[in-house]
Amino acid sequence: MKRREFLKKAGVGAAAAGAVAAPAIVKAQPTISWRLASSFPKSLDTIFGAGEYAAKLVNEMSGGKFTIRVFAGGEIVPGLQVLDAVQNGTVEIGHTAPYYYVGKDPTWAFGTAIPFGLNARQYNAWWYFASGDKLFNEFSEANGVVSLLAGNTGAQMGGWFRKEIKSLADLQGVKMRIGGWGGQIMAKLGAVPQQIAGGEIYQALERGTIDAAEWVGPYDDEKLGFNKVAKFYYYPGWWEGGPALHLQVNKKSWEGLPKDYQAMLTAAAHGANEYMMAKYDAQNPAALRRLVASGTQLRAFPREMMEAAFKAANDLYAETAAKNAPFKKIYESYIAFRNDSITWMRVTENTFDDFMATVKK
Numbered sequence: 350m351k352r353r354e355f356l357k358k359a360g361v362g363a364a365a366a367g368a369v370a371a372p373a374i375v376k377a378q379p380t381i382s383w384r385l386a387s388s389f390p391k392s393l394d395t396i397f398g399a400g401e402y403a404a405k406l407v408n409e410m411s412g413g414k415f416t417i418r419v420f421a422g423g424e425i426v427p428g429l430q431v432l433d434a435v436q437n438g439t440v441e442i443g444h445t446a447p448y449y450y451v452g453k454d455p456t457w458a459f460g461t462a463i464p465f466g467l468n469a470r471q472y473n474a475w476w477y478f479a480s481g482d483k484l485f486n487e488f489s490e491a492n493g494v495v496s497l498l499a500g501n502t503g504a505q506m507g508g509w510f511r512k513e514i515k516s517l518a519d520l521q522g523v524k525m526r527i528g529g530w531g532g533q534i535m536a537k538l539g540a541v542p543q544q545i546a547g548g549e550i551y552q553a554l555e556r557g558t559i560d561a562a563e564w565v566g567p568y569d570d571e572k573l574g575f576n577k578v579a580k581f582y583y584y585p586g587w588w589e590g591g592p593a594l595h596l597q598v599n600k601k602s603w604e605g606l607p608k609d610y611q612a613m614l615t616a617a618a619h620g621a622n623e624y625m626m627a628k629y630d631a632q633n634p635a636a637l638r639r640l641v642a643s644g645t646q647l648r649a650f651p652r653e654m655m656e657a658a659f660k661a662a663n664d665l666y667a668e669t670a671a672k673n674a675p676f677k678k679i680y681e682s683y684i685a686f687r688n689d690s691i692t693w694m695r696v697t698e699n700t701f702d703d704f705m706a707t708v709k710k
């Protein structure tokens with residue numbers, strides 16, 4: 350259709366002409382400049398990049414009136430203190446993994462992942478359509494922030510091991526770099542969890558100070574060179590089946606935004622969520638191929654270890670829910686959704702994927 354015909358049919362010509370004739374009714378957009386503190390280093394280009402992508406979208410959607418400058422972890426505040434910086438107004442917005450703050454309250458875990466929790470697609474479905482957003486934001490807002498879902502790594506890998514783990518017995522005394530609840534559960538299984546910053550893992554593995562380490566997945570792990578110091582690459586990362594990231598906005602800053610800027614930021618968060626998962630899905634296959642070609646041996650965690658971990662996780666959730674009402678409320682919604690979704694996904698999605706993975710192509 351020619352442009353003139355389209356404009357005539359849609360009645361756009363008349364509306365546009367009216368807008369030009371009466372510019373006084375157009376409300377001026379305020380100029381707003383925010384700082385975004387990311388929890389992540391620039392070297393994690395896919396995760397850090399999701400925050401940058403959201404900021405770029407807002408800048409462009411607002412015609413440069415609403416600008417967000419992005420700072421890497423450590424530039425304004427340390428990566429693990431982004432929530433604090435947003436809460437106290439040091440920055441208006443952060444891009445972070447809310448489970449970093451489980452020490453303040455374990456309920457924050459539902460902003461990222463709990464062991465044996467939701468995968469990325471399930472998280473999106475729960476967040477957007479099954480009360481996730483509503484429930485988590487009740488909790489977030491009570492703590493002074495608004496949380497906008499903005500990224501996911503997809504299921505992570507189980508990490509790098511110097512020796513093979515063929516049974517639960519092989520895990521006894523294994524010193525593994527793994528944080529959070531995954532680490533607590535590993536401890537219940539007999540391993541010895543270690544807290545080590547990303548930049549120091551390689552050296553610790555090389556020197557044998559630790560026996561194993563988890564990080565993210567093939568694309569990010571390859572950049573840190575773990576394949577040169579540990580031979581066995583395990584899957585799946587059952588503690589991070591679909592860890593989500595959020596843009597967390599200071600509640601007062603959010604409430605002070607005009608509605609159109611709130612809509613831009615919401616749309617930018619949706620965009621970042623899609624961007625990050627798609628970028629990992631595009632980059633991980635080739636990275637995994639390169640790792641295997643370099644001699645990395647892929648191994649699945651033994652089923653008895655997974656089952657013991659699953660039991661330990663459920664015990665931990667029952668204990669936590671018994672003493673934390675906000676945790677219990679979100680946990681019940683999250684787990685009910687997980688169980689329903691698994692029943693549906695296995696019918697056709699999983700059988701399709703399984704067939705495609707095993708058929709000769």
Ligand code: CA
Pocket residue numbers: 505563564565586589
């Ligand atoms: Ca990880």
